[in-house]
Amino acid sequence: MKGRAIHYSAEELTWLEENREMSRRDLHRLFVMFFGRDDVSPDHIKALCSRKGWKTGRTGQFAPGMTPSNKGKSMPFNANSARTQFKKGSMSGRARALYKPIGTERLSKEGYVERKIHDGLPLQSRWRAVHLIRWEEQNGPLPRGMCLKCLDANRLNTDPSNWAAIPRALLPRLAGRWTMPYDSAPDELKPVILAMAKVKHAAKERASDAG
Structure with a gap:
């Protein structure tokens, strides 16, 4: 009762x-x-x-070592939740508005033309310099420790013939650290500056090896 x-x-x-x-x-x-x-x-x-005041001792939280009862199980289909679930490969909102398809070209902060080559990760690997892509198509992979130097100082000119593979250590000399900056030099002096930089760099390397 x-x-x-x-x-x-x-x-x-x-x-x-x-x-x-x-x-x-x-x-x-x-x-x-x-x-x-x-x-x-x-x-x-x-x-x-x-x-x-007898409590079960349960807090409602998972303690270390506990296994969820639904581990390894598929969630049952629910039409209402399915409409709001993220679908692999889909985009919405700002991501969709900013998306650039593969093959899109842009101008980098340094003034180089870049091309989108994939949609994967990491993000910084999605874009690659067009002059490097075209140069490697003709000459193969750029050797380790080397970089490409724009010969006419026009970074928008991506023709492979306008780019020369040089040791990366040569860049400070061409930037005007010890002589006239290559990019701002008259066209007729550019080959001379580049040749002198190569000679001085080679001499420094030989002296270093001898020491």
Whole structure:
């Protein structure tokens, strides 16, 4: 009868307290089984534990080492959630508005023409200098430690004949560290500056090897 007080023996209370960390459903099922208390409902057990301050010890959080019950299982299809799920390969919003297709060309901050070559990661590998692409098509991969120097100082000229492979260590000399800057020199002096830079760099390398 609703409102009737439920009495527990000292033995029953001791047992309930010792097993309080069980789920309330399991605690009730075993209690009825052991003590034959068909008059006690799950709500009675919950109320008793609440009055006594007996908690299950559960926090609702995953503890280290615990395995989620749905691990390795596929989520059932739900039409409502499927409409809002991210679909592989799809884009929306700002990403879609800013997307550039493969083959698109742009001008870099340094003034080089770049071409998009893929959509993968890392992001910085998606774009490659067009003059480098065209040069390698004719000459093969650029050797390690080398770079391409624009011969006419016009970085927009991507013709392979306008680019020469030089040691990267040569760049400070061509930038005007010890002589007239190559890019701002008159056209007739550019070959001379480049040749002198190569000679001085070679001499420095020989001296370094000898030392």
